[in-house]
Each structure stands twice: as structure tokens, then as C-alpha cells.
Amino acid sequence: MDFGFGVEDEEFRAEARAWLAGRLGGDFAGAVGRGGPGSEHEGGPERRAWERELGRGGWIGLGWGSDAYGNRRATLTQQVVWAEEYARARAPGRYGHIGENLLAPTLLAHGTQEQRDEFLPGIARGEALWCQGYSEPGAGSDLAGVRTSAVLDAGSGSGSGLGSGLGSGSYRVTGQKIWTSLAHEADWCFVLARTEPGSRGHAGLSFLLVPMDQPGRIEVRPIRQLTGTSEFNEVFFDGAVASASHVVGGAGNGWRVAMGLLGFERGVSTLVQQIGFAEELAGVVRCALDSGAAVSDPVLRDRLVRQWAELRVMRWNALRTLGSSGSSGTSGSSGGDAGAPSVTKLLWGRWHQRLGELAMGVRGAAAAAGPGDWSEESPYELDALQRLFLFTRADTIYGGSDEIQRNIIAERVLGLPREAR
Structure with a gap:
């Protein structure tokens, strides 16, 4: 290519x-x-x-x-x-990356023209922020286990008090989502919910667009991380209202739409991520040079070189994947290669996790100490490399765990027997 x-x-x-x-x-x-x-x-x-x-x-x-x-x-x-x-x-x-790079391409591929005209201008202006309501406590990487329900209430739209666009009918959404990044900032959430009572697995799911400003119907609880920050949340829906006109791809077609969205998740944005990775690697290399570890420890030096080489391989793989998606340039499209997103996730998840481990190895025993004095009254602070290490513990879990990605590759690409359930 x-x-x-x-x-x-x-x-x-x-x-x-x-x-x-x-x-x-x-x-x-x-x-x-x-x-x-x-x-x-x-x-x-x-x-x-x-x-x-x-x-x-x-x-x-x-x-x-x-x-x-x-x-x-x-x-x-x-x-x-x-x-x-x-x-x-x-x-x-x-x-705004969730709205721009996930929802917008999904609306362009599966939404109605009315939905595009309603939602894309706000995303393009940088005014409407979105979050993703997929994972649940019992349905993380395996979204077929979704239990959040949405019940159609044909006469509730006009009295919902949520403004225009609700039409003559609406859904009442009840359930819990977890690991929802930026839910505390988002204006809207796209929610995968079960709209057919008694359905199981991939069947009976719908992809709904839900406004987040519904006091008493939606509660957002931050999840405190090892880093001390709260970037994602639990979200509880208690009869939250979503317009019947805001179901993307039609009722019962949520699985197809949701899987299409995941194909958009790892596209051009992967290259942005890799440039950030290169900056982090450069910081680890500087630390190794400053401490003398890059000179005195040949094993550590070899690990640094391997990290650099693997990052170059990931870049070329990302460009190859983008190049195979066709000439339209639609953001994130992975073409017909069903395994490409999973391969990409496996590559960068483990690479980034190893970088965090390498950052601690370069620092040695000093990596266990904070930059200042610690006391019970003064909680610990983290420097950039310590935050990198702790955050990367989750890299092989969020966005689809490594185990699920390997299953996808085995079943959908290699044609191996499906895992027993």
C-alpha cells in the first residue's frame, strides 16, 4: 500500500x-x-x-x-x-470525540435523515457532548447480556417536558450502565437497551438516543480510580424518557447498529492515540537517560528499543487498515475486515500496559514514592509516569477485554468453533 x-x-x-x-x-x-x-x-x-x-x-x-x-x-x-x-x-x-467519531458515523450509516439533521450540527459546532451507554455490571465486553430495558409508552411524548423532538411516543428506560466515560459532562447518551421483553442475546435490542438532563430519572455516580480521579461513571436510569423517533436503525436492530459503531471506534483516532503513546515513550526514555539506567542496564535498554519498534509496527498496521477501508475517507471505517478492530485493540492495549511497567522499571524503587510528603491528612499525589502505570492496568479490560477480542478473531475471522456458553 x-x-x-x-x-x-x-x-x-x-x-x-x-x-x-x-x-x-x-x-x-x-x-x-x-x-x-x-x-x-x-x-x-x-x-x-x-x-x-x-x-x-x-x-x-x-x-x-x-x-x-x-x-x-x-x-x-x-x-x-x-x-x-x-x-x-x-x-x-x-x-467531543464520542459524538464526533462514534455517534456521528453511526447516524450517517444507520440513522434517518431527520436524525442526522437534528444531531450532527450540534456535534459539529462542539456544543453537544455525548457518552456511550453500553457496558453494564453483568454485561461488559459481552454486550449480548444487556439487561437495561426500554418500554414503549405510546402516549407519553407530549407530556414528558423534555422539549421538542419526542414525537407522539417515547420509551421509558430503566437500568444501569457502568464505565461510562464523560457521563458527568454529557448532554446525551446513546444507550443499548432491551426493547422486546423476554428476548435474549443479540435479539430484541435497540439503540436509543437519551437526553441526560432528566433530574430524578437519571443519576450519574463517579467511579474513583487508582489514580485518584473519576473519569468514568455509573449511570442509573429510572424511567428516563427517550423519543420513539430517536431509535437508530429501527426497534430491535440495536445489535447491528452497536456492532457497526464499534467498527468506527478504531480508525483515524488510533493514529492520534499512537502519537500520544510516542510522547509517553519519549518521557520514559528521557527518564532512563537521566537516571543512567539506559546505559547501565542492557536488558532495560533492549525493552526500550522493543517498545519503539512495536509502536512503529502499530502505526503501519493502522495505516494499512485505513488504506483497506476504501477511498471514501469515512472516519474509522475498517472495511470488510471483521477482525481489524480487535487486532488493533489487542496490539495497543498490551503495548501501553508494558510501557507503564517499563516506566516503573526505569524509575526503580523511587517509583513507589510520591513527589511530596504523604500523610493521612494530605493524600498522595502522582507524577505523570506513576499515573501512566496505574491507568494502563485497565488497558486490557476497557473498550473490550483481551479475552473477548481473541474470541472475536477466533470465531469471526479464523472460523473456529464458538465458545461454549
């Missing part, structure tokens, strides 16, 4: 670099480098304002395949250029 950058791509790069430099050197200078995995709690108000700034510049929705919603339209290589420049500028961690 020839994945090169042409003259127009480099012109696009210059424009993106100049725009980012102008904005991040001005009102948003304080947001540079803030947010992202492990530090999602940082700079909330500034990062919400940054989403709106991106929207005003038309930089949200480059890969939607249409510029009808106030967004720019970019080729696949230009999307990669933007991702690279964004990461290299250390621009703020995105609050």
Missing part, C-alpha cells in the same frame, strides 16, 4: 498547523497538554470552550463524508494529517 502525503495534504498540514498555533498560543494556552486518558479531569471549562472553538473552525467532522453540517470535509490522508498535527501541538484532550 502506498500511503503517502501529496502536495494538497502538505498544504492542508500547513493550514492546520497555523490554526492550532494561533489558537493554542492565545486564549487556550492554559489548556495545552491537558486532558486525555488518566487526566480527563483536567481543565473542564477550558476544554468545553475548546470544543466550540474547533467547531467554529470547522475542524469537527472531517471524516463524515459530507460538509452539510457546518464542518469541513477532508480526504483520508488529510484526516491523518489533522490527527498528527493535533497531537503534536499537544492540543487539549477532546471532550
Whole structure:
């Protein structure tokens, strides 16, 4: 595959670099480098304002395949250029990536034109923030175990008090979701719920768009992590209202829509992630050089080189996967390769976890101590490498555990017998 950058791509790069430099050197200078995995709690108000700034510049929705919603339209290589420049500028961690990179492509693929016209402009302006209601306490990576229910109430729409767009009927959503990133900030949640009573497994599920501003009907409880921060949450639905017109793909077709969304999850955004990984690796290398461990410990030096080489392999694999998705440039599409998202997740999850372990190995015994004095009255603080190590413990679990990814590859790609249930 020839994945090169042409003259127009480099012109696009210059424009993106100049725009980012102008904005991040001005009102948003304080947001540079803030947010992202492990530090999602940082700079909330500034990062919400940054989403709106991106929207005003038309930089949200480059890969939607249409510029009808106030967004720019970019080729696949230009999307990669933007991702690279964004990461290299250390621009703020995105609050709107779930709406832009997950929901929007799903609406473009499975939604009605009315749903696209209602929801995509708000995402493109950086105003509407979304979260994902998939996992439950008894249904994590195996979403076929979803128990959250949604019951159609044909006469409840006009009296719900939730504003326009509810139509003449609505669903009442009851249940619990967990590990819901940014639920405490989100305006909307796309929820996988069981709309056919008595159904099991993949059948009877629907993909609903649920407004989060429903006091008394939706409760968000932060989950405190090892890092001391709370980036994801438990969400409890107690008769929350979702319009019947906000079911994507039709009632009972939720599994097909949900699986389609997961195919969008690991696309161009994977390259953004890898640039962030490269910066983290560079920090670990600097620490090894400063401490002398890179010189005195040949085994550790070999591990550093392996991490660098494996990161390069992941980049080329990501480019290969993107290149096989066709020429449309739709964000995140993985084409017909059913195993590509699972392979990608397995690669980066274990790589990042090993990087966290390597960061502690470079530090030695000092890695166990905080940067300041600790006491019961003064809780511990973490430096960047300690936060990296603790956060990466979850890399092989969230977003689909390694065990589930291997099952997907075995059953859907290699054609091996399905696991006994």
C-alpha cells in the first residue's frame, strides 16, 4: 500500500498547523497538554470552550463524508494529517470525540435523515457532548447480556417536558450502565437497551438516543480510580424518557447498529492515540537517560528499543487498515475486515500496559514514592509516569477485554468453533 502525503495534504498540514498555533498560543494556552486518558479531569471549562472553538473552525467532522453540517470535509490522508498535527501541538484532550467519531458515523450509516439533521450540527459546532451507554455490571465486553430495558409508552411524548423532538411516543428506560466515560459532562447518551421483553442475546435490542438532563430519572455516580480521579461513571436510569423517533436503525436492530459503531471506534483516532503513546515513550526514555539506567542496564535498554519498534509496527498496521477501508475517507471505517478492530485493540492495549511497567522499571524503587510528603491528612499525589502505570492496568479490560477480542478473531475471522456458553 502506498500511503503517502501529496502536495494538497502538505498544504492542508500547513493550514492546520497555523490554526492550532494561533489558537493554542492565545486564549487556550492554559489548556495545552491537558486532558486525555488518566487526566480527563483536567481543565473542564477550558476544554468545553475548546470544543466550540474547533467547531467554529470547522475542524469537527472531517471524516463524515459530507460538509452539510457546518464542518469541513477532508480526504483520508488529510484526516491523518489533522490527527498528527493535533497531537503534536499537544492540543487539549477532546471532550467531543464520542459524538464526533462514534455517534456521528453511526447516524450517517444507520440513522434517518431527520436524525442526522437534528444531531450532527450540534456535534459539529462542539456544543453537544455525548457518552456511550453500553457496558453494564453483568454485561461488559459481552454486550449480548444487556439487561437495561426500554418500554414503549405510546402516549407519553407530549407530556414528558423534555422539549421538542419526542414525537407522539417515547420509551421509558430503566437500568444501569457502568464505565461510562464523560457521563458527568454529557448532554446525551446513546444507550443499548432491551426493547422486546423476554428476548435474549443479540435479539430484541435497540439503540436509543437519551437526553441526560432528566433530574430524578437519571443519576450519574463517579467511579474513583487508582489514580485518584473519576473519569468514568455509573449511570442509573429510572424511567428516563427517550423519543420513539430517536431509535437508530429501527426497534430491535440495536445489535447491528452497536456492532457497526464499534467498527468506527478504531480508525483515524488510533493514529492520534499512537502519537500520544510516542510522547509517553519519549518521557520514559528521557527518564532512563537521566537516571543512567539506559546505559547501565542492557536488558532495560533492549525493552526500550522493543517498545519503539512495536509502536512503529502499530502505526503501519493502522495505516494499512485505513488504506483497506476504501477511498471514501469515512472516519474509522475498517472495511470488510471483521477482525481489524480487535487486532488493533489487542496490539495497543498490551503495548501501553508494558510501557507503564517499563516506566516503573526505569524509575526503580523511587517509583513507589510520591513527589511530596504523604500523610493521612494530605493524600498522595502522582507524577505523570506513576499515573501512566496505574491507568494502563485497565488497558486490557476497557473498550473490550483481551479475552473477548481473541474470541472475536477466533470465531469471526479464523472460523473456529464458538465458545461454549
